Amino acid sequence: MKEKLLLSNYKFKSSNVNSTLLSPPLQGGSMGESFHSDLSIGTNDGTEAERKIVSSTLSFETIDRTKHPIIKTNSLEKVYDMGKVKVIALKNIDIEIYPGEFVAIMGPSGSGKSTLMHILGCLDTPTKGKYFIDDTEVSLMHKNQLAKIRNQKVGFVFQTFNLLPHLNVLKNVELPLMYSGFKSKERTKKAKEILKNVGLIDRMTHKPSELSGGQRQRVAIARAVVTKPTIILADEPTGNLDSQSGNDVLAIFKELHNEGNTIILVTHDTQIAKIAQRIIYIKDGEVADGNLSL
Ligand SMILES: Nc1ncnc2c1ncn2[C@@H]1O[C@H](COP(=O)(O)OP(=O)(O)OP(=O)(O)O)[C@@H](O)[C@H]1O
Ligand SMILES: [Mg+2]
Numbered sequence: 001m002k003e004k005l006l007l008s009n010y011k012f013k014s015s016n017v018n019s020t021l022l023s024p025p026l027q028g029g030s031m032g033e034s035f036h037s038d039l040s041i042g043t044n045d046g047t048e049a050e051r052k053i054v055s056s057t058l059s060f061e062t063i064d065r066t067k068h069p070i071i072k073t074n075s076l077e078k079v080y081d082m083g084k085v086k087v088i089a090l091k092n093i094d095i096e097i098y099p100g101e102f103v104a105i106m107g108p109s110g111s112g113k114s115t116l117m118h119i120l121g122c123l124d125t126p127t128k129g130k131y132f133i134d135d136t137e138v139s140l141m142h143k144n145q146l147a148k149i150r151n152q153k154v155g156f157v158f159q160t161f162n163l164l165p166h167l168n169v170l171k172n173v174e175l176p177l178m179y180s181g182f183k184s185k186e187r188t189k190k191a192k193e194i195l196k197n198v199g200l201i202d203r204m205t206h207k208p209s210e211l212s213g214g215q216r217q218r219v220a221i222a223r224a225v226v227t228k229p230t231i232i233l234a235d236e237p238t239g240n241l242d243s244q245s246g247n248d249v250l251a252i253f254k255e256l257h258n259e260g261n262t263i264i265l266v267t268h269d270t271q272i273a274k275i276a277q278r279i280i281y282i283k284d285g286e287v288a289d290g291n292l293s294l
Pocket of ligand 2: 114115235
């Protein structure tokens, strides 16, 4: 007897997709069966202006769920209270991310990706629901505790780099180590090591304004990983970069993943999502599919 399976429980591989994924494929399918499903793809601005349908052959691959999740959310909700208007940015978010996974978060503009990333990165708190990092309930924490967890466990990379303009490259990278209580000598040693890894040791005395976009983002990655967090979150890290700089930045994320880190990356670009092991697809503040892959 054929076991009927939900596609969302499985990874699928598809070919022939070279634009932004706007909606997930249809659910359904049977174990061991290769079949066709329609994917809806369109332009990078989240509209469906150039919508077209491609046909993709799907093959199933189970995800290892025997490990304990490093990130887990239960019915997470975020409402922005704007006085008369309440914006429901996230609702019923139940996700689990496993140690060492490389996950891409995709979805149309305004669907709640950044809101979710800010909560996962302990930069913001949910209105309702629970959030656990390594079995510790983060959603119950006060600001100071949250800052500590963020410093120890999470590295965050922003689309707009968010470097401090008055500090040079070395000092920018040293900053999280200062919050962690490292002494000056140790800070400098660690920051230099990381800057070597991202190929920017020769720019360490430069200010961010003296660097290219790609170089700034590599500094921002160095800053995010200098405390050796195991979770690295990046919200459209290549969004402001040309394709060569984008590839350099992605190579660093791949390397960080190979070293065993958990990577969660928001992107509109299917080429970038292809390097992820799975895609969580968000639509209208909800997870439309938590297990896609390209
Ligand atoms: N600080 C805020 N105050 C009020 N509403 C907000 C705030 N931040 C986000 N929103 C709203 O929450 C919803 C989700 O926004 P969010 O920035 O998470 O989307 P996104 O998926 O990251 O979009 P994009 O792909 O354009 O970056 C949107 O409707 C947005 O207008
Ligand atoms: Mg966003």
